[in-house]
Amino acid sequence: MKLxxxxxxxxxxxxxxxxxxxxxxxxxxLEPDSFLTSDNMLNVLRQSSVVGVLAIGMTFVIATSGIDLxxxxxxxxxxxxxxxxxxxxxxxxxxxxxxMGVALGGVNASxxxxxxxxxxxxxxxxxxxxxxxxLWMSDKTPISLFQAEGVRWFGNGEVIGIPSSVIVFVAVxxxxxxxxxxxxxxxxxxxxxxxxxxxxxxxxxxxxxxxxVYVLSGICVGIAAILLCGRLSSAxxxxxxxxxLDAIAAVVIGGSxxxxxxxxxxxxFLGVLxxxxxxxxxxxxxxxxxxxxVTKGLIILAAVLVQRKES
Amino acid sequence: xxxxxxxxxxxxxxxLGLAACGSEDDDNGGGGQSAQTNTxxxxxxxxxxxxxxxxxxxxxxxxxxxxxxxRAIAEDLEGVELTVNDSATDSAGQADQxxxxxxxxxxxxxxxxxxxDALTPVAQKATxxxxxxxxxxxxxxxxxxxxxxxxxxxxxxxxxAGNYFxxxxxxxGNVVEIQGLAGISVTELRTQGFADAIKRRCQDxxxxxxxxxxxxxxxxxxxxxxNILQGEKQIDGVYTHDDDMAEGVIAAIENAxxxxxxxxxxxxxxxxxxxxxxxxGLVRATFLYNPTMAASAVKLAALIxxxxxxxxxxxxxxxSRIQVPATTVTKDNVKDHEALAY
Numbered sequence: 001m002k003l004x005x006x007x008x009x010x011x012x013x014x015x016x017x018x019x020x021x022x023x024x025x026x027x028x029x030l031e032p033d034s035f036l037t038s039d040n041m042l043n044v045l046r047q048s049s050v051v052g053v054l055a056i057g058m059t060f061v062i063a064t065s066g067i068d069l070x071x072x073x074x075x076x077x078x079x080x081x082x083x084x085x086x087x088x089x090x091x092x093x094x095x096x097x098x099x100m101g102v103a104l105g106g107v108n109a110s111x112x113x114x115x116x117x118x119x120x121x122x123x124x125x126x127x128x129x130x131x132x133x134x135l136w137m138s139d140k141t142p143i144s145l146f147q148a149e150g151v152r153w154f155g156n157g158e159v160i161g162i163p164s165s166v167i168v169f170v171a172v173x174x175x176x177x178x179x180x181x182x183x184x185x186x187x188x189x190x191x192x193x194x195x196x197x198x199x200x201x202x203x204x205x206x207x208x209x210x211x212x213v214y215v216l217s218g219i220c221v222g223i224a225a226i227l228l229c230g231r232l233s234s235a236x237x238x239x240x241x242x243x244x245l246d247a248i249a250a251v252v253i254g255g256s257x258x259x260x261x262x263x264x265x266x267x268x269f270l271g272v273l274x275x276x277x278x279x280x281x282x283x284x285x286x287x288x289x290x291x292x293x294v295t296k297g298l299i300i301l302a303a304v305l306v307q308r309k310e311s
Numbered sequence: 312x313x314x315x316x317x318x319x320x321x322x323x324x325x326x327l328g329l330a331a332c333g334s335e336d337d338d339n340g341g342g343g344q345s346a347q348t349n350t351x352x353x354x355x356x357x358x359x360x361x362x363x364x365x366x367x368x369x370x371x372x373x374x375x376x377x378x379x380x381x382r383a384i385a386e387d388l389e390g391v392e393l394t395v396n397d398s399a400t401d402s403a404g405q406a407d408q409x410x411x412x413x414x415x416x417x418x419x420x421x422x423x424x425x426x427x428d429a430l431t432p433v434a435q436k437a438t439x440x441x442x443x444x445x446x447x448x449x450x451x452x453x454x455x456x457x458x459x460x461x462x463x464x465x466x467x468x469x470x471x472a473g474n475y476f477x478x479x480x481x482x483x484g485n486v487v488e489i490q491g492l493a494g495i496s497v498t499e500l501r502t503q504g505f506a507d508a509i510k511r512r513c514q515d516x517x518x519x520x521x522x523x524x525x526x527x528x529x530x531x532x533x534x535x536x537x538n539i540l541q542g543e544k545q546i547d548g549v550y551t552h553d554d555d556m557a558e559g560v561i562a563a564i565e566n567a568x569x570x571x572x573x574x575x576x577x578x579x580x581x582x583x584x585x586x587x588x589x590x591x592g593l594v595r596a597t598f599l600y601n602p603t604m605a606a607s608a609v610k611l612a613a614l615i616x617x618x619x620x621x622x623x624x625x626x627x628x629x630x631s632r633i634q635v636p637a638t639t640v641t642k643d644n645v646k647d648h649e650a651l652a653y
Contacts (some may be wrong), residue, residue: 013460031542034541034544035541037541038498039541041543043537043538043541046537047534047537048540050530078422081582135369135370139375140369140371140375142529142555142558142583144583149375155562155566156565156566167487212413223580228530231533231562231566232529232530232558233564233565234529234556234557234558234562236529236530236555238370238371238528238529238555239528239529240530241526241528241529241530261558279534279537279538279540283521283523283535283538283539284538284539284541284542284603286521286522286542289434289493289523289524291495296470299491
């Protein structure tokens, strides 16, 4: 039986719901006292928020068959950019972080869309540059944000019992879902990844679309930096190390393909949740790090294999 | 098309503009430049000596302090010309830089290697070329590779911490350990010393209820501690392997409003942690791993290059091993150590 791309995505989303449910059941059995409590579930969601927002941006990039290896480093640079402005208040911090995210994303976007540099290379260069920039701007020392109540609210604040970072994450995911599934722009993004020539012939402004997804990733970097710095009460030049790998892994086990042309926000959301649940459960069980890493790898492989079978 | 062409230019300008905000003192920036020279007055009675320092690129506060302290001390030393290389990000890159430095024929070479084993051959090469090598912290695999070693006491950090916990908790309670990066000797020794001291003092009175790596990274420390707080309903003390990483662990505890339930200790001796110790509350102690050891190494290098001994010792030459103690810093003595904090 041959499935259409849309149906295949739906199946994969269902498969991942299954993985999440299995993890919840296993966790409830292994750690009956602490795992399946509302407090811990909110904790898992809160921990998903930073990588989650990055993974949402990454979904758009991967939909165009691109990749962004620089998001982790850019989070550090954006956090430091905000941190340098924090004396002028929390709003200045947020604007600084967002501006840095957009600016660095813009450099990626220009190099890839107009400079014709391969995404892997362009963002690998930014991976190094953004980290260097973060260390340089901060003089290699973290900046305390203890006085910035507004920024810290994103780390420890809540609205009707739900952590503020979770609300931001869900809001970003919801906006991204609408953008990808219900607008002409979203259709163009997927079209560019599916078949670039066909998209061009159909009148899609391919360069502009490619440019836009890296800027979008930069905006997500800015938001993620605000969430992370709020959670840490400080901006650190070494923060966000290798977050790009977590984000890419979440997008891929969610069901989007690295080849492009197939993208799912719900899948990415569930992918991020899967990783956060695994990390949470393994830490609660206090397993040694070597066991954790092997287990994590096996679960990723199993999740992807299960999806393959079902589709 | 034309207006799109302006976008990359605008983006670059914005990025550089933001970067400029933070680069007031370029001397410590370290970004691109690989070598710098500090020359102090060569007047006076001391013979002028050329010292070369090689340190891996700073990826956290401690390493940044190492080259900063060494540069500062060289400014004050009479007749010392210090060349610093601190841009290598891996062992191979550092080996290349050291080879270049050897060709420059310095009077002494100070090396904090990225990895002791991997840089032993190049240190041997320097020694063979007649350049005395002062090995800082991470030790080379053979004594033939260096003239003098000066370093910190990782086992001592764990040992001092274990004794501190035994005293504070009167040998009874639940302890969480947030480790450094798994699989390196620093982490293993800090873990072992702690376990040994607790076992010896309290047998099984103190329980290490959770032990997880935080990779010396504040964001990893934050997430790991958040999860542990979910699982452990009663925690009396938290032993962390690094002051910078501890900031994340502290954030997790404060976000959960559980700072009255437990106390926390760091390791290293950062300014931020020392000021928290002084304020009192959650953070009670840290155990020193002082980055000034690199500054001391530069001083030792000057002595060795001039064939001099250490003034207050009897021997006419510099000792071959010096270990900097992992002093316990609490509210009682924090004032004495603040000046050297990084």
